[in-house]
Amino acid sequence: MGLNSNSRYSCLLAFATACLVLAANLSQAEDAGNLYNTNFDINAGERYFERQCSRCHGFDAKGNDETGAPDLTGRLSRASTEVGIFNIIRGGVPGTAMLPVAADLPDAQIWQLVAFIGSLSTNPANIDLPGSASAGGRLFNGKAECNGCHMVGGQGGRLGPDLSRVGERRDPEELLSDMLSPHQDVDPRWWTLRVTGRDGVVREGLRMNEDSFSLRIMDADSNLWSYPKNQIDSFLRVEESTMPSYTQTLNDSEIDDLVAYLFSLRKEN
Ligand code: HEC
Ligand code: HEC
Incomplete structure (x- = not known):
């Protein structure tokens, strides 16, 4: 992003x-x-x-x-x-x-x-945003399937950051670019590792941990896999986001609705 x-x-x-x-x-x-x-x-x-x-x-x-x-x-x-x-x-x-x-x-x-x-x-x-936060909330948990990877208020997936309070740390312009260009400046926490084990089996997942001796990844089904580095054939580090860009799949007004929804996500007072 x-x-x-x-x-x-x-x-x-x-x-x-x-x-x-x-x-x-x-x-x-x-x-x-x-x-x-x-x-x-x-x-x-x-x-x-x-x-x-x-x-x-x-x-x-x-x-x-x-x-x-x-x-x-x-x-x-x-x-x-x-x-x-x-x-x-x-x-x-x-x-x-x-x-x-x-x-x-x-x-x-x-x-x-x-x-x-x-x-x-x-x-x-x-702040007058063009979109509707409530329509954005429906998209987030419905058609756009953002909740498959993101948690809000304890509901959703673990394959991306928890967005429960994202409106406090990101402004609308940043939220827009998060959705349109997710591969910019990806935090290493969200890189992907593609690991080929000694047995030839390839597994891919989020890079949960990587040090001199071992690797740990979480695959798309949230399973954790640990590998001592001396027991793998090779591994590849993908420094991109697993989040797709939504420029093609969502129209402008849907994107506006999602921005309005994300920006409304804050600590409840
Ligand atoms: C007597 C009426 C009055 C009081 C009292 C007053 N203001 Fe104003 N303020 C105005 C008016 C009229 C303008 C618009 C001036 C202009 O740009 O033509 C203005 C403009 C401003 C602006 C610039 C807004 C912009 O869009 O650029 C700020 C900031 C501001 N005021 C803050 C304050 C603060 C803080 C106080 C209290 C300490 C205060 N004002 C008290 C009448 C008042
Ligand atoms: C396949 C999983 C996946 C899906 C689906 C997904 N995201 Fe993401 N998202 C991620 C990951 C991983 C990151 C962190 C890396 C990055 O910055 O892209 C992220 C980052 C973000 C961020 C920045 C969060 C922050 O803390 O800075 C926002 C906002 C966001 N996503 C919104 C959305 C929205 C809205 C949707 C649905 C339209 C969506 N995501 C769908 C995985 C996903």
């Missing part, structure tokens, strides 16, 4: 790394990343936001037509980086109702606001 191989979803997440690359305004704060982005900081930022910002931007931060304050839950128009947002909060937007914060407000508190705003755009409820 690869990063950024397809830009269909680029910058849907204002804070995705892909967008950080677009950093434009680095003049006022150094781009060392936000050090104030723990859950504690996000909560502190939210409390400050409710007191100082919500009267214009709304309690849900979705903006307000009367005050002209924009929606802050998606991609922002004036900033594509955390530093950019920091600078807007610190300096305001000249000539508009968006005034600077009090000059003596510590930077740390502004970073907490930045963290809070960032948490809004990675909240799946605030």
